[in-house]
Amino acid sequence: MSIDLPVGFIFFVFVGALLLLWVGIIAVKVLARFKPEMAERILRRRFSMTLSALVLIFVAFLVFPYILIPIKPGHVGVLWERFNGGTRVDVVLNGDTVVAEPLSEGTALVMPWDRLIIYSSRFQTAVLPIEAVTSEGLKITLDMVVRYRPVRANIALLHKVVGEDYADVLIIPEVGSSTRLIVSGFTAEHIYTDKREFIQNEIFNHVSKDLKLNQHKLLMEENVKHKSEFVYLEDIMIRDVGLPEKVHAAIISKVNQNYLNAEYDIRLLVAEKEAQRKEKEAEGIAAFQAKVSGGISETYLRWRGIEATVELAKSNNAKVVVIGGGRDGLPLILNTDGALSAAPVTQADDKNKDNESAVEINSSAYNP
Numbered sequence: 039m040s041i042d043l044p045v046g047f048i049f050f051v052f053v054g055a056l057l058l059l060w061v062g063i064i065a066v067k068v069l070a071r072f073k074p075e076m077a078e079r080i081l082r083r084r085f086s087m088t089l090s091a092l093v094l095i096f097v098a099f100l101v102f103p104y105i106l107i108p109i110k111p112g113h114v115g116v117l118w119e120r121f122n123g124g125t126r127v128d129v130v131l132n133g134d135t136v137v138a139e140p141l142s143e144g145t146a147l148v149m150p151w152d153r154l155i156i157y158s159s160r161f162q163t164a165v166l167p168i169e170a171v172t173s174e175g176l177k178i179t180l181d182m183v184v185r186y187r188p189v190r191a192n193i194a195l196l197h198k199v200v201g202e203d204y205a206d207v208l209i210i211p212e213v214g215s216s217t218r219l220i221v222s223g224f225t226a227e228h229i230y231t232d233k234r235e236f237i238q239n240e241i242f243n244h245v246s247k248d249l250k251l252n253q254h255k256l257l258m259e260e261n262v263k264h265k266s267e268f269v270y271l272e273d274i275m276i277r278d279v280g281l282p283e284k285v286h287a288a289i290i291s292k293v294n295q296n297y298l299n300a301e302y303d304i305r306l307l308v309a310e311k312e313a314q315r316k317e318k319e320a321e322g323i324a325a326f327q328a329k330v331s332g333g334i335s336e337t338y339l340r341w342r343g344i345e346a347t348v349e350l351a352k353s354n355n356a357k358v359v360v361i362g363g364g365r366d367g368l369p370l371i372l373n374t375d376g377a378l379s380a381a382p383v384t385q386a387d388d389k390n391k392d393n394e395s396a397v398e399i400n401s402s403a404y405n406p
Contacts (some may be wrong), residue, residue: 116142179280196268
């Protein structure tokens, strides 16, 4: 039986006792006016009556914590009745045992001779350090995290068949045994690197299977005809892998070398692609030159050279442009990389000494 009590229940009881005492005093005064004999008998016994009331209140305060038991949020209660068959889950309906619903959160009214056991119906976690041996005979330590919860509707059945320490009885031994069995088929490198998730799934599947079988066996031994399970396993995770220091360093070094090898493979692939690109570029340039070589004359090249000279002279940098009648007729551009003033160039080609002139062009002053 579950009841809801208001906040400050003890305070309300105390105020109620004071009100009751006040009402008793008024009642005695009224009786003294209309029935003085009865009021006199009450007054003669007032000490014993007051003492009895105080004893009753004291006993009530002592008994209240045992008969009014709070059930916190996320928890349920299983009632064990001393004179009514204990935890009753043996009602059979259509060939299946009907399990009594646990008491929901609130305040439960329990007889002093009965007992209320509180269970958490939330997900719970357990961290287990498990020592295992790998396939190469290396001893490692695994920190396993197990998430589980009891099936709320079947908590009474769980309490009857297993008990409050169901995690230590059912789940933890199975996780340890399955972990050692699965890990023995893998190397330390697999567990530490790329096979961890696969190993986790293998351990979880193995534990889930064994856990179901164990629950069915317990129900059969208790002669309880119930098909549902009373413990739900949510997940099993490998939080950390403890390896010897030398083995850990060797695995890290091997992983680094693998990544370095992959990097060089990519470099070679990029170099090969670059070589192919340059080859295609050279083929394109050769094809272009073959097509346009017949249409390029010396006059056209000379004109393009003059245009390029004019464009370069527009820049703010100081430079010397030597214009002469050389073999190709193209100007010679010299970057002075210094002051804006310079002297005329007097050195010329020996073969064209008569028709060559040297002119210095200051690019900062030239504006074609």
